[in-house]
Amino acid sequence: MDVQYLFRVIMPEMRSLEDYLEGTLGDADPSVRDVVTHLMRAGGKRIRPALVFLAAKFGGTFDLDRLLPVAAAAEIIHMATLAHDDIIDGAEVRRGLTTVHAEWSPQVAILAGDYLFAQGFRLLARTGEPRAVEIMANVVFEMCQGEIHESVAALTGADADEKAYLERIGKKTAIFLAESCRLGALMAGADEVTTRVLRMFGWGIGLGFQIVDDVLDLTSSSVAFGKTLGTDLRAGVLTLPVIHGLTHATDPRLRDIAQGRAGGEGDMEELKDILGRSGSFAYAEGMARRFVGDAVRNLSLLPECDAREALLSMADFVVEREV
Amino acid sequence: MDVQYLFRVIMPEMRSLEDYLEGTLGDADPSVRDVVTHLMRAGGKRIRPALVFLAAKFGGTFDLDRLLPVAAAAEIIHMATLAHDDIIDGAEVRRGLTTVHAEWSPQVAILAGDYLFAQGFRLLARTGEPRAVEIMANVVFEMCQGEIHESVAALTGADADEKAYLERIGKKTAIFLAESCRLGALMAGADEVTTRVLRMFGWGIGLGFQIVDDVLDLTSSSVAFGKTLGTDLRAGVLTLPVIHGLTHATDPRLRDIAQGRAGGEGDMEELKDILGRSGSFAYAEGMARRFVGDAVRNLSLLPECDAREALLSMADFVVEREV
Numbered sequence A, B: 001m002d003v004q005y006l007f008r009v010i011m012p013e014m015r016s017l018e019d020y021l022e023g024t025l026g027d028a029d030p031s032v033r034d035v036v037t038h039l040m041r042a043g044g045k046r047i048r049p050a051l052v053f054l055a056a057k058f059g060g061t062f063d064l065d066r067l068l069p070v071a072a073a074a075e076i077i078h079m080a081t082l083a084h085d086d087i088i089d090g091a092e093v094r095r096g097l098t099t100v101h102a103e104w105s106p107q108v109a110i111l112a113g114d115y116l117f118a119q120g121f122r123l124l125a126r127t128g129e130p131r132a133v134e135i136m137a138n139v140v141f142e143m144c145q146g147e148i149h150e151s152v153a154a155l156t157g158a159d160a161d162e163k164a165y166l167e168r169i170g171k172k173t174a175i176f177l178a179e180s181c182r183l184g185a186l187m188a189g190a191d192e193v194t195t196r197v198l199r200m201f202g203w204g205i206g207l208g209f210q211i212v213d214d215v216l217d218l219t220s221s222s223v224a225f226g227k228t229l230g231t232d233l234r235a236g237v238l239t240l241p242v243i244h245g246l247t248h249a250t251d252p253r254l255r256d257i258a259q260g261r262a263g264g265e266g267d268m269e270e271l272k273d274i275l276g277r278s279g280s281f282a283y284a285e286g287m288a289r290r291f292v293g294d295a296v297r298n299l300s301l302l303p304e305c306d307a308r309e310a311l312l313s314m315a316d317f318v319v320e321r322e323v
Helices: A008-027 A029-043 A045-054 A065-090 A105-126 A130-156 A162-187 A193-217 A240-249 A252-260 A264-277 A279-298 A307-318 B008-028 B032-043 B048-055 B064-089 B105-127 B131-154 B161-186 B192-219 B240-248 B253-259 B263-276 B280-299 B307-318
Strands: none
Touching: A008 A029, A008 A065, A008 A307, A029 A065, A029 A105, A029 B253, A045 A065, A045 A162, A045 A193, A045 B064, A045 B280, A065 A105, A065 A130, A065 A162, A065 B105, A105 A130, A105 B064, A105 B131, A130 A162, A130 B032, A130 B105, A130 B131, A162 A193, A162 A240, A162 A279, A162 B131, A193 A240, A193 A252, A193 A264, A193 A279, A193 A307, A240 A252, A240 A264, A240 A279, A252 A264, A264 A279, A279 A307, B008 B048, B008 B064, B008 B307, B032 B064, B032 B105, B048 B064, B048 B105, B048 B192, B048 B307, B064 B105, B064 B131, B064 B161, B105 B131, B131 B161, B161 B192, B161 B240, B192 B240, B192 B263, B192 B307, B240 B253, B240 B263, B240 B280, B253 B263, B263 B280, B280 B307
16 A cells, blocks of 8 residues: 555645755755755655644644644654664665665764754744653653663663563654654644544554564565665564564574574574464564554544544554555 | 862852752663763763853843753753764763763664753753753754764865864854853843853853864873874864964975874874974964953953853863863
């Protein structure tokens, strides 16, 4: 399913967003602009701003001028985290494009990320709504805590269990999608229950999205996924299929490969095979479907409308996507 | 001169700041706390929060509870930039302590910096003053533009002239000191002219401070300075003494060393000698004194008081410091 199709109810808003994002580059020095333009191209699906717009449809006042800086800030801060994540993961490719640290240098990628963080918070400050800044600062705060925890655990070789994994992806992915929904609701003056339902929806599809992403990191064909496969494992980070496999697979080779940080092409194939036989991919996919199912059930509390349909389609997309 | 001595008029505020900074760590995960505690120890002089407090003394209402989050945010965001700068510069030591990327990993240092940025903006958002967020976001924004420009110039081997250098250190250092003054004035409700004088004071001492820092990077004994010397040059970044030397020194070895990115211990000594003979250090120091002199002259527009004395001593410290 094409993502653009999901967003047809907010097509004009998504078009304005692209113009707005372009416009924010107007302030940038030419050397900065090249780097940021590159990141925007690699940016992809614009899920966070779409959630801001869709959630705002459930508020009393849908004011595009008020929403645009918030939607743009969500995407820009997302791009900032991608620039930094790619250095941390040592990823060379994202969505088929060379990553910033590979194309320029890690130094430039660090600074481009910082630049985008600053740009994002600048836009949020301009809304005159301190809660918008606080919500987004909190997202970044939690994301970093989750990732530092992951990095330190990977350095010290600490094993991950399912609970730690879910907590980690909550901080890494779900909170951002949840708070994008909340920001849209807040800026449109939605009531408290509506805001909570939308936030929980974002949280559920966020968990589902990340689990599916972690499965695809091991199973997808590299070209379609547009990323280097197995990056987590190579960095010593254990994701749900591997965690499940480590307690359920009988093949002793799994632990070797997981601890040996799967260097060779052959190792990855073998790992895939073992995790397939132990039902670990199916287990992870089932869990993703359960989280997304919870997210969807909550939506029935909201009035039926085009925006609700779009959120439902987005939930379907999360569990069914193959890239 | 001891920096603590300069701050005696704001001693209670500086003590509260330390407690407040400690308190902000309360939210952190233990693995994050270690990293951030390390950064706080290496943090140093607390010049930015001191400027917030001192500038606020010229406003109508000096409310410590209102000032603390802003002063803390200034220091925390400064720490964030240090964590990232140290990776970018490849510095192993800062103020005699191992840098975060050397002690843990570049990954952890990137995330710790992001975490601190988020923490800083969270504190600013809590003041309920969107202008405080916007001012600080703008500081980070300009700093990053300056540094990306520097990194890209170093990568492409572009030469720097004095004008480009001054623009760069304006963005890299002076704007942060200027805006720290402005934030203090803003939070204390100072009038517009007072705010402008304080901001220009911060700008002037900021330029002076950075020029002196760039001289010390080449002349200081490594132990006293607490940093690895010559890091800028090794990264291909030309600072004022070198820029002056390149057009004024007659010794052809200077260009070789500057372009060869001075690897050996002997190269650094030779460079120091050449720049000493061409009067390039004296030139740079003279320029630092001129900027600080301008900053000081403006202060006479403000009422005579303890805070003004403290700012004057700070200006003296900037040009006279040897570490």
